[in-house]
Amino acid sequence: MNMMSEIRGAGLVERAREVAAVAAKHADAVDREGRFPHEAVAAMKSARLFGIQVPVLLGGEGASIAEIAEVCSILAQECASSAMIFAMHHIKLSSCVSHGLGDEWHEAFMHRIVREQLLLGSATTEAGIGGNLRNSICAIEVEGDTVRLTKEATVISYGKQADAILITSRSHKEAASTDQVMTVFLKDQYTLEQTHVWDTLGMRGTCSDGFLFRAEAPKVQILPKPFAEIAAESMLATCHLLWSGVWYGIALNAVTRAQAFVRAAARSNPGVTPPGALRLAEATAELHLIKSNVIAGIERFEDAKEDPSQLSSMGFAVAMNNVKIATSQKILSVINQAMMICGIAGYKNGTPYSLGRHLRDAHSAQLMISNDRILSNTATMLTVHKLDTSLLG
Amino acid sequence: MRDKIRELLGKLGGLPVSVDTLTDGADLYAAGLSSFASVQLMLGIEDAFDIEFPDHLLNRKSFASIDAIADTVASIVEGREAA
Secondary structure (H helix, E strand, O other): OOOHHHHOOHHHHHHHHHHHHHHHHHHHHHHHHHHHHHHHHHHHHHHHOOOOOOOOOOOOOOHHHHHHHHHHHHHHHHHHHHEEEEHHHHHHHHHHHHHHHHHHHHHHHHHHHHHOOOOEEEEEEEEEOOOOOOEEEEEEOEOEEEEEEEEEEEEOOOOOOOOEEEEEEOOOOOOOOEEEEEEEEEEEHHHEEEOOOOOOOOOOHHHHOEEEEEEEEEEEHHHOOOOHHHHHHHHHHHHHHHHHHHHHHHHHHHHHHHHHHHHHHHHOOOOOOOOOOHHHHHHHHHHHHHHHHHHHHHHOOOOHHHOHHHOHHHHHHHHHHEEEEEHHHHHHHHHHHHHHHHHHHHOOOOOOOOOOOHHHHHOOOOOOOOHHHHHHHHHHHHOOOOOOOHHHH | HHHHHHHHHHHOOOOOOHHHHHOOOOOOOOOOOOHHHHHHHHHHOOOOOOOOOOHHHHHHHHHHHHHHHHHHHHHHHHHHOOO
16 A cells, blocks of 8 residues: 555645754754754644644544654654654544544544644653553542542653643552553643753653643543553554654654765766765665554554454554564664764764764664563563464455 | 452452452453453463463453453353364
């Protein structure tokens, strides 16, 4: 299937490219200063990219995961932090779209996301449990129609800039750590007291500071499904696929820069194949592998989407885990190849061939839901799940 | 069959509560069954009933309660007897 043929009208690709052009202008400053890419995010809002996933009936464009991943890749080619913010927003939105339809409050909320182009943030990480997002220590307190929550959230990406935060907790005071719910809190319903500073190797513009989160809101803002189902049926898959779209975009831009370097060398010395040309050929083969992997994952998700028993099956979870593992590992070797091609011009900042930001941003991929955690989860499943023995199935 | 499942759940489920407090229809995930423990339970059940779970039954629903596990096991055993 040609994914591009699925990108429907309304010029989604063109709109994404316009935003990417804005992101490109500020990407180095965002990285250097570790600041929020407010120009790119403002451009996303004016291109109305934050509501595209919302169904047409609720005012959105009903964009598919394939279309959203394409936008992730286009943005990531210029500014990985901006692309990651866009991806994380849509991962949160996928939980609303998949599990909030038919619920009055959440439908009205989705309508508002489109109308006001609200940016959604996420708070799944907690002091004491680390990145194991299927566990919570904090519990939501329900009193009549009101809920209250306090969470030591060690990471909330763009917490200060988000317009609403979707946050996990245990479903009540006595609940087991895995009995979780996810609740939407709007900006005027919570306070954030900063506890950690996001000063990192890469993805610096996501401003993923830590906060003590305190909130109070009407009870109807709890998503009407257990978080276990939300995680299995929408969140983990969209995470792995949209992140992979971002990572592919980073690697693609690194190879594009390496190609420009090789072409410049070829032009300045006609008749001689530049020394980096062979490596470039090798890098494009690896890049192609990443692309095929991401597309296969997206197709698997689109096929499974209508069937909750498939979405919560082990075979599907193993497939999505594998997409994440392969993409996050492979981009590092591709960017390293690109660095070998560009040499010192790639290593230096401020040249048309600079790759330092790409390499640093790409290193986050193995750590966002740690590959070790994902591998051990897959390893557990492989004790009962049997591998598919067909090529096409 | 449910007694055997209960026994295995108590041994392998790693639940924070006693299995005796759970009804046959109780949601095991809400009771604290982790994905790791659910796989240990699946392995234990495969061994105890001498069956293999086919992939289409390896999902959350099949192991959501003691009743659901019993139905899942029964469907495999019946399928084998019919074959």
